[in-house]
Amino acid sequence: MILVDSSVWVDYFNGVACPETDRLDRLLAIGPVLTGDIILTEVLQGFDNDAEFRRARTLLARLPFEPMLGRAVALQSAANYRRLRRQGVTVRKTIDVMIATFCIINNHTLLHRDRDFDAMERALGLKVLR
Numbered sequence: 001m002i003l004v005d006s007s008v009w010v011d012y013f014n015g016v017a018c019p020e021t022d023r024l025d026r027l028l029a030i031g032p033v034l035t036g037d038i039i040l041t042e043v044l045q046g047f048d049n050d051a052e053f054r055r056a057r058t059l060l061a062r063l064p065f066e067p068m069l070g071r072a073v074a075l076q077s078a079a080n081y082r083r084l085r086r087q088g089v090t091v092r093k094t095i096d097v098m099i100a101t102f103c104i105i106n107n108h109t110l111l112h113r114d115r116d117f118d119a120m121e122r123a124l125g126l127k128v129l130r
Contacts, residue, residue, distance in 0.1 A: 005112035006042035036068035
């Protein structure tokens, strides 16, 4: 299953045309993409306009959903963050390590627009849709 990171969803809802939002558009046309609690929170918290918030919430509610952060993901995320730090990689947002770890544990592929995931692809084996 393909999980779409909030970095792509935010651009998608803002009408930004880029390879990742174009790919998301194609994915939505052919089948569902996965979302989860962390992604929902990150995406929906950014809306100022109530009508746009409701439209985005409705669209996202139609997608398959998985809870993303439980004990196992939390513990492995901490281990992955420490592993990256030992390799000289500083991740700007802990939440990105949680998202990547969730994908790795569950064998999901990630569609993103965030350079922090590039290091996790190389160092942790995160599968990324290019």
